[in-house]
Amino acid sequence: TQLLEQSPQFLSIQEGENLTVYCNSSSVFSSLQWYRQEPGEGPVLLVTVVTGGEVKKLKRLTFQFGDARKDSSLHITAAQPGDTGLYLCAANRDDKIIFGKGTRLHILP
Amino acid sequence: DAGITQSPRYKITETGRQVTLMCHQTWSHSYMFWYRQDLGHGLRLIYYSAAADITDKGEVPDGYVVSRSKTENFPLTLESATRSQTSVYFCASSERRGGADTQYFGPGTRLTVL
Numbered sequence: 001t002q003l004l005e006q007s008p009q010f011l012s013i014q015e016g017e018n019l020t021v022y023c024n025s026s027s028v029f030s031s032l033q034w035y036r037q038e039p040g041e042g043p044v045l046l047v048t049v050v051t052g053g054e055v056k057k058l059k060r061l062t063f064q065f066g067d068a069r070k071d072s073s074l075h076i077t078a079a080q081p082g083d084t085g086l087y088l089c090a091a092n093r094d095d096k097i098i099f100g101k102g103t104r105l106h107i108l109p
Numbered sequence: 110d111a112g113i114t115q116s117p118r119y120k121i122t123e124t125g126r127q128v129t130l131m132c133h134q135t136w137s138h139s140y141m142f143w144y145r146q147d148l149g150h151g152l153r154l155i156y157y158s159a160a161a162d163i164t165d166k167g168e169v170p171d172g173y174v175v176s177r178s179k180t181e182n183f184p185l186t187l188e189s190a191t192r193s194q195t196s197v198y199f200c201a202s203s204e205r206r207g208g209a210d211t212q213y214f215g216p217g218t219r220l221t222v223l
Contacts, residue, residue, distance in 0.1 A: 031209040042199050042214025043152070050209055088152065095206060096167070099144075101151035 003027060004089055004100035012106040016078050021103040023089030024071045030092050032065055032072045037086040037102070079107045112136075115200050115215035123223050128187045130218045132200030140203045141183040142212065143167075143175065145196040152199070158183055159206065190222045 005024045013019055023032065031050040035043035047056050049065035049072060056063045060083075062075040076083055088102045113134040122128050132141065143155040144167075154167030156175040164175050172194060174186045183202075187194055197219050201212040 033209075040216070042201070042216055043212075044214070045211045048209050048211070092209070096154065097212065099152040101149070 003093065003098050004091055006087075006089060006100040006103050008103060009101070010104045010106075012108060013079060014108050015081060018075065018077050019079055019105070020073055020075045021087055021105070022071065022073050023091075023100055025091065026070065027091075027093065028069050030069070032069075032092075033090045033097075034063055034072070034074055035088040035090060035099075037088060038084075043086075043088055076105075079105075081107045081109050083107050113200060113202055113213055113215040115198075115218050117218060118216065119219050121221045121223065122190050124191060125189050128190050128220065130185045130187075130198055130200075130220070132183045132185070132215060134181055134183075134200075134202040134213075136202065136204075136213070137180055138202035138204050138213075139180070140206050141177065142201040142203075143173070143183070143185045144199045144201065145169065145194075146199060146217075147196050155185065155198075157206075187220075190220075192222050194220065195222045196220060 007022045033048045034046045037043040047063045052069045053067045054065045060077045064073050084107050086102045086104050089100045090097050116131045142157045144152045146152050153169050158164045158177040161180050177183050197217050199217050200215040203210045203212045
């Protein structure tokens, strides 16, 4: 059983559209992170959320941590080709970081 | 240059051979990690280290050996490579252990075992 379920697995949309990807679990976490990974590179941290209901914005990206701290979403407004990549969520369980399998996002120009 | 580096970036080897993947970080971070990334599995932790001479198993440690004689280096050795160890390997470091701390990843080593 995957601890962190990310959906959708793949998403291909046109430049300028909005999108939301999800990271869900049945477990409660003390914090949750989102990373972006581009082809041929390692993941890079985008944000860490620690409080239930917390919303953080990073330019056109909006991250939300669920009230119960079991899930999170990433919303991208007016997607750009530079947003293309693999988006990974990661959560702290027993002082170990567990990663989801990721959402592979492709923005078409 | 500051950061975290991995070498080699690409490696092809044969079943049964010993392979060592190198990882070096310049931040003096206490914690270092080795992950493997495979389609359908995502990132899985192999081993981690809290400090020099302190290492511990992650989710998928079988077939791998690590050492950490110096804070800045964390080599990963496949003692007898198998085809199932074909993967992309990432090294990472962080100041502290815990979900709220940033992990900084290297660029990865793509390993193919024939």
